[in-house]
Amino acid sequence: MTILAPNSVQARDIASVVHPQTNLVTHLTQGPAVIERGDGIFIYDDSGERFLDAAAGLWCASLGYANERLAKVAYEQMRRLGYYHFYRSTTNEPGVDLAEALLRIAPVPMSKVLFQCSGSEANDTAIKLVWYYHAAIGKPEKRKIIGRRMGYHGSTSASISASGKSDMHADFGLPFPGFLHTEYPHYYRHHDEGETEEQFASRMADALEALILAERPETCAAFIAEPVMGAGGVILPPATYFERVQAILRKHDILFVVDEVICGFGRTGNMFGTQTFDLAPDIVTVAKALSASYVPISANLVSNAIYDILLAQSDKLGIFGHGYTYSSHPVSAAVALETLKIYEERDIVAQVRRVAPRMQAGLRSYADHRLVGDVRGVGLIGAIEIVRDKATKQSFEAKAAVAAFLVRRAQHHGVILRSMPGDIVAFCPPLIVQEGEIDEMLAGFGKALDDTAVMVRDKGLA
Ligand SMILES: Cc1ncc(COP(=O)(O)O)c(C=O)c1O
Numbered sequence: 001m002t003i004l005a006p007n008s009v010q011a012r013d014i015a016s017v018v019h020p021q022t023n024l025v026t027h028l029t030q031g032p033a034v035i036e037r038g039d040g041i042f043i044y045d046d047s048g049e050r051f052l053d054a055a056a057g058l059w060c061a062s063l064g065y066a067n068e069r070l071a072k073v074a075y076e077q078m079r080r081l082g083y084y085h086f087y088r089s090t091t092n093e094p095g096v097d098l099a100e101a102l103l104r105i106a107p108v109p110m111s112k113v114l115f116q117c118s119g120s121e122a123n124d125t126a127i128k129l130v131w132y133y134h135a136a137i138g139k140p141e142k143r144k145i146i147g148r149r150m151g152y153h154g155s156t157s158a159s160i161s162a163s164g165k166s167d168m169h170a171d172f173g174l175p176f177p178g179f180l181h182t183e184y185p186h187y188y189r190h191h192d193e194g195e196t197e198e199q200f201a202s203r204m205a206d207a208l209e210a211l212i213l214a215e216r217p218e219t220c221a222a223f224i225a226e227p228v229m230g231a232g233g234v235i236l237p238p239a240t241y242f243e244r245v246q247a248i249l250r251k252h253d254i255l256f257v258v259d260e261v262i263c264g265f266g267r268t269g270n271m272f273g274t275q276t277f278d279l280a281p282d283i284v285t286v287a288k289a290l291s292a293s294y295v296p297i298s299a300n301l302v303s304n305a306i307y308d309i310l311l312a313q314s315d316k317l318g319i320f321g322h323g324y325t326y327s328s329h330p331v332s333a334a335v336a337l338e339t340l341k342i343y344e345e346r347d348i349v350a351q352v353r354r355v356a357p358r359m360q361a362g363l364r365s366y367a368d369h370r371l372v373g374d375v376r377g378v379g380l381i382g383a384i385e386i387v388r389d390k391a392t393k394q395s396f397e398a399k400a401a402v403a404a405f406l407v408r409r410a411q412h413h414g415v416i417l418r419s420m421p422g423d424i425v426a427f428c429p430p431l432i433v434q435e436g437e438i439d440e441m442l443a444g445f446g447k448a449l450d451d452t453a454v455m456v457r458d459k460g461l462a
Pocket residue numbers: 058059118119120121123152153154155226230231259260261262287288
């Protein structure tokens with residue numbers, strides 16, 4: 001047990017805070033890690049130790065830390081107008097500028113932008129808009145939301161219902177009725193022997209259609225998907241997957257909500273994952289890198305068809321009855337706008353394309369390691385799946401927590417990575433990462449992998 005000084009930040013934290021996504025019992029005895037500051041792609045803890053943040057916080061710190069321009073813009077906007085709302089036809093310029101900028105770079109032509117504060121709220125809003133749309137066009141029965149097993153769309157009651165994370169449903173009495181989950185396209189884990197990516201993608205699409213038919217298409221409102229699934233294990237769509245899925249959605253008149261919360265703003269080597277995988281969304285949700293995560297802000301980009309309904313309904317009902325106190329908070333909007341300017345000036349997409357091959361090739365250089373089952377990724381997001389037996393793809397027992405051990409060792413070697421269920425280690429450095437820093441990240445991972453191999457051997461796990 002760690003002994004903590006009574007007045008330390010850790011001790012005060014334990015006495016006062018409930019942490020998200022944390023084992024609260026372990027937290028009582030081990031206490032939190034205290035992060036004091038950041039600089040570029042590095043963060044520093046309370047003992048001054050430096051870590052390369054290869055997780056970009058939570059897949060989000062796209063411009064790294066201590067960006068002076070973003071700090072100055074926030075300060076100046078706070079002095080000019082630190083808060084005002086967007087309700088009842090009230091506006092402010094940063095919000096308008098940001099909406100225009102988003103519509104300019106939208107991956108498909110979009111009509112309007114709605115602002116919220118987080119990825120969860122954006123997806124929650126998308127679900128409400130889908131319900132509202134179908135009700136308004138005389139199809140009130142069309143309400144079911146289809147997500148994917150292991151998909152993640154946020155923590156609000158509706159966005160976690162759309163998510164396929166049973167660990168986040170347990171004992172909350174969720175998902176809500178009317179939220180369905182189809183199989184997720186994890187080719188490495190779930191393809192049959194000899195099945196090509198295309199055949200596997202067709203099987204996944206057929207499963208989606210079977211679900212829709214079993215539930216009755218006239219009750220199915222929308223399908224929500226991340227272009228690359230993040231928290232579900234960095235799952236890339238197998239070849240032809242989205243092509244097949246989108247044909248089915250069109251056939252059954254089901255809206256497509258694309259969750260760009262991780263993929264948006266360059267992560268996959270295009271401005272949006274929608275472009276990388278040739279998607280045709282009705283609603284796009286963005287958050288995280290929208291403001292480089294310096295302030296909370298998210299947005300929904302909606303199609304003409306959806307906006308036309310909002311307009312018609314306002315005429316009928318007297319108001320568009322949705323919004324938040326902080327919808328388009330002027331400070332958040334100003335910081336997000338500056339973030340988009342920085343992306344443009346630095347040509348962030350070109351930067352990602354320049355350095356991504358180094359990361360992807362570096363990850364793949366571990367493919368022959370006996371603990372490595374699969375290596376996958378696109379742009380500056382990737383994953384390595386650790387296995388007990390390479391030939392059979394057999395995993396270690398979950399309780400051995402092998403990937404969690406690896407991530408702890410990586411931290412010991414100065415690199416922050418993220419482990420996920422299924423012994424998956426994710427790589428998602430800030431978009432400004434340079435090639436030398438990618439090498440440093442890979443070297444830290446390599447040492448941690450060697451440490452893990454020794455641990456597995458010593459404990460007789462393999
Ligand atoms: C794809 C995706 N959607 C939505 C969310 C939820 O975003 P937030 O935590 O900002 O509510 C996340 C968070 O990790 C995410 O990865």
